[in-house]
Amino acid sequence: MTVAIITGASRGLGRAVAGVLARRGWDLVLDGRSEGVLKTAAAELEREGPGRVAAVPGDVTDAAHRTALVAAARAFGGVDLLVNNASALGAEPLVALAELPVDGLRAALETNVVAPLGLVREALPLLRASGGAVLNISSDAAVEAYGTWGGYGASKAALEQLSAVLAVEEPGLRVWWVDPGDLRTDLYTAAVPDDDPSDRLLPADVAPAFLRLLDEEAPSGRYSAPALLEAR
Numbered sequence: 762m763t764v765a766i767i768t769g770a771s772r773g774l775g776r777a778v779a780g781v782l783a784r785r786g787w788d789l790v791l792d793g794r795s796e797g798v799l800k801t802a803a804a805e806l807e808r809e810g811p812g813r814v815a816a817v818p819g820d821v822t823d824a825a826h827r828t829a830l831v832a833a834a835r836a837f838g839g840v841d842l843l844v845n846n847a848s849a850l851g852a853e854p855l856v857a858l859a860e861l862p863v864d865g866l867r868a869a870l871e872t873n874v875v876a877p878l879g880l881v882r883e884a885l886p887l888l889r890a891s892g893g894a895v896l897n898i899s900s901d902a903a904v905e906a907y908g909t910w911g912g913y914g915a916s917k918a919a920l921e922q923l924s925a926v927l928a929v930e931e932p933g934l935r936v937w938w939v940d941p942g943d944l945r946t947d948l949y950t951a952a953v954p955d956d957d958p959s960d961r962l963l964p965a966d967v968a969p970a971f972l973r974l975l976d977e978e979a980p981s982g983r984y985s986a987p988a989l990l991e992a993r
Contacts, residue, residue, distance in 0.1 A: 764837045766830050766884065768792040768821050768876075769847030771799045773946040774898065777964035778844060778971055783810035785972070788837040790815045790830055792847065813837060821847045821876040831883045840887040842975070845877035845920075846898045851912035853951040858911040866912045873916035878923060885931075894935040896971065897924045899983070901940050913952070921983065928981035936981040937974055941967050962987075 765782055769775040771793030779789055783806045791806075793799035796818035803816035815833040819826030834840045851869035852861055877897060881888075888895065902914035903921050924938035943949070945961040970989035973979070 763841040764788045764790070764834050764839055765842040765844060766790045766792070766834050766840060766880070767844040767846060768830075768880070771795055771802050773948060774941055774944060774964040774968070775844070775846040776802050777968035778846065779806055780809060780965070781968045781972055782842075783807075783812060783814070786810055786812050787842075788812040788814070790817060790833045790837065792817055792819065792821060792826075792830055794818065794820055821880065822871045824879060827876070827880045827883050830880065831887065834884070835887060839891050839893075840884045841891045841893045842896065843880060843884050843888065843893070844896045844898070845880060846896075847876065848873055848898065848913075848948060849916075850948065850952050851916070854954050855909040855913065855952045857909055861912045866915070869912050869916040870919065873913075874919045874923060877920060881927065888934055889931070892933055894937065894975070895924070895927065896974070897921075897936070897938045899924075899938045899940050901942075903940070910952075925983075934981075935974075935978065937979065937984055938982075939971070939974075939984045939986055941970075942985065942987040966990075 767775050767779050770779050770791035799816045799818050803814045807814045817830050817833050849869045849872035851865040900917045902910040903917035921938050928936035943961045945958045945963050967986040970986035973989050
């Protein structure tokens with residue numbers, strides 16, 4: 762069996778990635794802030810595949826919670842894949858930088874940058890032992906200048922640079938930072954509630970892209986999930 766830690770796994774992209782891994786037989790350690798929703802997702806995933814599923818509710822910005830996630834993975838035998846998917850917008854709905862609360866930006870940085878680094882550091886001995894992979898979920902807002910997306914985009918840009926440096930410093934690991942594309946998720950609805958989501962892909966549509974990274978043992982780098990799907 763192989764073991765993955767997935768943050769933000771209750772719904773959306775995290776839940777979809779957990780689903781494709783469950784059907785491959787992976788053991789899963791799932792994070793989410795809502796205990797009830799997370800446990801429901803975990804029960805569904807246990808029916809989807811033969812692997813074990815541990816639901817560990819909490820906030821990734823809490824160091825003790827990150828320790829608990831890694832402890833649960835250690836009980837399953839280690840960590841082969843760490844998926845940093847949990848994200849915060851900084852303001853809901855999004856606003857221009859002139860209106861962005863400093864505390865909102867700070868919250869986005871804590872969730873989108875500090876917490877992933879903290880979890881990587883916590884899991885690093887197990888990742889090194891397995892020659893595993895880190896998958897950091899980014900955004901095109903990290904590289905494009907979209908009005909009102911400045912705070913969120915800045916946090917994702919920081920996550921991308923952190924990922925690139927980690928790839929240099931840990932050559933024994935594969936480190937992927939991936940733009941999943943525009944998806945029909947609760948996060949996007951919270952960001953832009955008046956936008957019509959009907960033309961956006963569902964998370965389940967792009968989750969198979971991440972299997973390609975695993976199957977091909979893709980080198981560390983930045984990827985686009987839609988591009989990975991098109992090239993299949």
